[in-house]
Every structure is written in C-alpha cells, then in structure tokens.
Amino acid sequence: MTAGSERFVVITGGPGSGKSTLIDQLQGMGFARSVEAGRGVIQDQTAIGGSALPWADRARFAELMLGWEMRSFRMAAEEAGPVFFDRGIPDIVGYLRLEGLPVPDHVHTAARTFRYHRRVLIAPPWPEIYEQDSERKQSFAEAERTYEAMVAAYTAYGYELTHLPLAPVAERARFVTTFVKR
Template sequence: MSQRFVVITGGPGAGKTTLIDRLAAAGFARSAEAGRGVITDQIAIGGRALPWADPELFAELMLSWELRSYHQACEETGTVIFDRGLPDIIGYLRLNGLPVPEHVHTAAKAFRYRARVLLAPFWPEIYDQDSERTQSAAEAERTCQHVATAYADYGYELVRLPRGPVEERVGFVLDELADQRSR
C-alpha cells in the first residue's frame, strides 16, 4: 500500500475534478479520471466502450486506464492525487447489476492506495449533466453510495470531504495529508 497515493472519489458531479485541479496547481502530481477519459476517447473514435453501449467493455477500459495511472504514479516521488481508483470500477459494476470479474477483484487487492480515501459526497446543488456525465441526479447519488461501499469492502477508511468552496476543500485535504504525516 502506498501512503503517497491519495484517492478522491465519490459520485459524478460532486466537485472532485475541480478540487484535484486546484491541488495539481499547488504542485501535487495527479491522475486523470478514467471514466471521463474513456468516454471522451470512445466518442472521438466512434468506439462502443461506453457506459450506455457496452458497460462491461467500458469497465475493462477503465481498469486498464487505472492500472496505467497507478504505474505512472509509481514513477513520481511525492504525493499523487488520484481522480478515482480501482475500487470505483467495482462500484460502477455493482451499480449496474453486473458481475465483478475475478481479475478486477485481484487488481483492487493488489494495487493499493492510502488507507484513508477522501469521499466527495453527492452534492445536488452543484450536480450538472454534460456530454460525458449523463446520469440523473438520483443515479449520481447511487453511484456515490456504491463507490463508498466498494472502498469500505476493500478495507479503506472513508473521510468525507466538506461541501463548500473549493478553497475550503483544498485546505481540508492539505490538513488531512499533514495529519497523516504526523501519525
């Protein structure tokens, strides 16, 4: 388990990427979100690995993306902020009533992150749909619940991010990381 690998997760549209962009501007290395990246690429090439076309293939491409992000993070020397992680794929599959293949379980067990995962709770006041985020607000909230359960099932402790201005959230994350270092 790498304590340098900090996951920020939650449902879609909860402010994760905005927060991670600010942390990156402050000097932290970061990963890009697999789901959004896969959707963008698949739309650009006319591919079928989309959540509304072939959710199982979509999950496989997210798995490959997350594994690559993990390996790239291993090349960094400091803290790396992950925009989601491997257990998110399990939450996605469960949300959609799909079986979780054994190799996905294996990946989630083998490639570990910091024990305390930061959860951006569903935030209806800021939730908005776009070309890649097509879920209803209710589905976004269920996604958050399934993702949180998946992380807990793999032994992670969930730390809920406050709802508030991004600067407040950045301060919360910095305090969380400082507290971790002092333990």
C-alpha cells in the first residue's frame, strides 16, 4: 500500500481548526482531495436513521470511518500528483483512544499498511474560528483533546508533524503548496 503514498498528504487536527476549509481551497487550486470520513458517516447515518454515530455507537462509527478512509486511499491511487486527505487512518486510532475505546488489531494493521506522506500537516486548535454545527457537537475543550490525540496517534505510527500556521486560508494554502514542492 505504500506505492505512491508519498504524494498522499494528510491534514489532521482537532475539529473546527480550518482543515476542511483549507482542503476546499486546495481543491479549488486544482489539487485532488479526499472527503472527511467522520462528517460523511454522520451525514449518511443521519439520513438513514442509522446508529453508527459518535453520540450513539462510537465503535461502529469508527468502523465505518475506517472503511471510508481505506476506500479514499484506494481512490487516491487513481489520481495524478498530490492528493490531500481530510484526515487519515491514524485519526481513527486517535478517536478510539480519545473515547476510551480499545483499538482493534485490524485498525492498527490498517494504520501500518495504508501509509501517507511521512510528514503530516496538523492544524492546531484555533478558538477564533471554532464553531459547532449539526455534525460538530464537540466543545472547544474536546477539540483541543482531539488535537492532542491526533498528535499522539500520528507520532506513534512514525509520522513527522508539521504545524499549519494560524493564518487566513489563502496563506495556509500557500504554505501547503510550498510544502508539497519539497
């Protein structure tokens, strides 16, 4: 699963830190991207009355996110050039640990098998832009704990973290495009 994965760039961090907005901007600049698994699963489960939701069945929610992320990885292999991921498989490990749930062996195997660029971009907590919505129900304190869980998860799988600047989206996008040219 590592062939070409150096062009798969993960942007992670806590909720409400500007990741998806940045990835939308990068897509507008012509870059390929994935769609965040958590938000997609929440939208799908809500639409069908499912229970695999972070406020109902966290373990099932994590399993659906895992399937989504593995599919996103395979789809990215069909793209040319860099692909930006709105979170990655190690995020699921961080989520499970944050929620006090066991991390199944197959999730660890997935995190070791589906590899991304060795340097992961991480968005630090940013209280000035943090907002809750119908899918993002966490408090800002929970967003900070999520950020710490992502730092721990990605570091545990051998990734180097590069912090995104707390800057307007256009400036962040310039920072990221410089990053991918290295």
